[in-house]
Amino acid sequence: MANEVKIVPLMPEVSTESAKPQNLRKHPRIIESIIQAFLFICGAISIFTTIGIIVYLGEEALGFFTSSEVSLFEFFTGTVWQPQIGNFGILPLLNATLMTTGIAMLVALPLGMCVAIYLSEYASPKMRSFLKPILEVIAGIPTVVLGFFALYTMTPLLRALIGKEIVQVYNTASAGLVMGILILPLISSMTEDALSAVPRSLREGAYGLGATRLEVATQVVVPAALSGITAAIILGFSRAVGEAMIVAIAAGAGPNLTWNPFRPAETMTGHIVRISGGDLSYDSIDYNSLFAIALMLFLITLLLNLVSQRIIKRFREVYE
Helix, strand or coil, rough: CCCCCCCCCCCCCCCCCCCCCCCCCCCCCCHHHHHHHHHHHHHHHHHHHHHHHHHHHHHHHCCCCCCCCCCCCHHHCCCEEEEECCCCCCCHHHHHHHHHHHHHHHHHHHHHHHHHHHHHHCHHHHHHHHHHHHHHHHHHCHHHHHHHHHHHHHHHHHHHHCCCCCCCCCCCCHHHHHHHHHHHHHHHHHHHHHHCCHHHHHHHHHHCCCCCHHHHHHHHHHHHHHHHHHHHHHHHHHHHHHCHHHHHHHHCCCCCCCCCCCCCCCCCCHHHHHHHHCCCCCCHHHHHHHHHHHHHHHHHHHHHHHHHHHHHHHHHCCCC
């Protein structure tokens, strides 16, 4: 038939080259391997450095605790710290450390929360970009400068307001107040990041129900960011516990077990700074006592970090 149409199926032509089996093996990339090895070495160095510090600290502290002059019970319960005469009670140093840290947190926590809520919920983008660098500048001030600020500015101010008979020249109150200024940027910045991470949908839902901006901030956003806020608080507490220069300059020298914040008292870090600057013979009881105090500081910060991780896991909210 002349009008017969022949239908030919359209099949793709398979070339002989594409029919060959493909090599699916991973091709080596020299640059990527070098970068991966470099990053691994950096991580390993940081880990082994930390382990080395812990081992050295524990070894030196062990020389203190195994000494015949030291009683472990007296170390944790004694009220006098005078290694020169054989008194090794850590309570005066621990009490001063916790007292200055507590005063610092009383300053930094409410102010930091207020600043974070303002930056997250109230401030315009232009105001936020202006205020955050200022907070970072405060965090960058050398602590030795803040120590002299506490001694020559905060202490005279307290003596003028409360009375020279009550406030001593060296006192834990002025040191704690300035330490609060030091950790204020840390707490406010981390808290603001936690608040900003809360999804916008939660805020919009609360506004849709008629809530005010303050109600949204305090009853919706803050509870939703509780894990991040808690981590910021504990990190600020750890930072205050480990601060040395402010307390060494303004809090006073000499262990003194007192609950009066207007009297001088020496913290653990301040004692380490003062004693390590003197003439100490290697492997003496005074020398090893510094490592025992440093080990206590390490254990306190380690405990705070463990508590922080547990709280974060307990109250962490995951949003999709």
